[in-house]
Amino acid sequence: MPTKDYYETLGVARNASPDEIKRAYRNLARRYHPDVADDKAAAERHFKEINEAYEVLSDPDKRAHYDRFGTADDGAMGDFGFSGFGAGGFGDIFDMFFGDARSQGRHGGPQRGADLRYDLEITLEEAFSGVTKEIAYGHFAQCTKCTGSGALPGTLVVPCGRCGGSGMVRSVRQTPLGQFVTQTTCATCRGEGQVVSQPCDACAGEGRHHVRSTLTVKVPAGVDDGSRIRIGGKGEAGMHGGPVGDLYVYLTLARHERFTRDGLDTSVDVPIGFTQAALGATIGVPSLEGELPLTIPPGTQSGATLDLRGHGMPAVQGSRRGDHHVTVRIVVPAKLTKRQHEVLEEFAREGGDRGEEPSFFDRVKDAFRP
Secondary structure: OOOOOHHHHHOOOOOOOHHHHHHHHHHHHHHHOOOOOOOHHHHHHHHHHHHHHHHHHOOHHHHHHHHHHOOOOOOOOHHHOOHHHOOOHHHHHHHHHHEOHHHHOOOOOOEOOOOEEEEEEEOHHHHHHOEEEEEEEEEEEEOOOOOOOOEOOOOOEEEOOOOOOOOEEEEEEEEOOEEEEEEEEOOOOOOOOEEEOOEOOOOOOOOEEEEEEEEEEEEOOOOOOOOEEEEOOOOOOOEOOOOOOOEEEEEEEOOOOOOEEEOOEEEEEEEEEHHHHHHOEEEEEOOOOOOEEEEEOOOOOOOOEEEEOOOOOEOOOOOOEOOEEEEEEEEOOOOOOHHHHHHHHHHHHHHHOOOOOOOHHHHHHHHOOO
């Protein structure tokens, strides 16, 4: 048995696809990253275990070695002298003796339904406050007429006559090494070991049929682009009484015309007048929670960023909030009245437009120069 169950560490089945392993790793890495977790020590320990598991299961050769020997250590079988067979040596021998019986086996037992993915786009405002969405999707559901048996009501499901209910067909062949038995999946029952005497006319004997369902999805506040919501039991129907798969809703945030987001922080550009920048002022600035007051200190330069602490995105878990960053852009008036022109000329004569540093007006022009 494996000393460490890497599949359990990532929370995936042993037959999980590379994409499923990658998605599980990304979600766990995001959850247990030491930079975002409250318990740093525990998060760091989990993070190392997750990375170790992903390093093995994401590599086809390492994963095959781990599945066969229960360890990722290449030297685990060295003392037995079988290294010359390579990674696929034992599989070739078993395939020669037993055909595909080892990998396929009998499929007549309950089989879990497949998981489904649904992509949902939401706005930044909806991600900030949380939202409830109704979605519609197609999937396989259990046939209501035959309740999943595949047989017409009132008829029987009987053992397969070709394989005798085993799901496998055995054949004997002579080789120079002696007599060997090969097992292959029964083509009549497709390995299920049983057949229906009269298939259900509603599902053509499949035991399930395609339907379209609507579902209400509650999106919590604070979700980010790429977040995933799992809805248990809303995927594909299982076969032969197997459990229903799950539905995973993947979220995408639509591009916002004014705000940008970085983690829990939000940002916005705001225009101000040059007198507000020079003298200081209190202005109202837009945010995802509405207009907020912002104090502009005297002498603020164009391009300066001022922070509103705790007014960014909320965390999905906990009460933490990000910050709202406001970058001010000084706007130069295109036209001046005669009095305004006189006042600015007087300002320049008083030395307000001279100094070792670039003049106030030069800085204003440079800020808007391409």
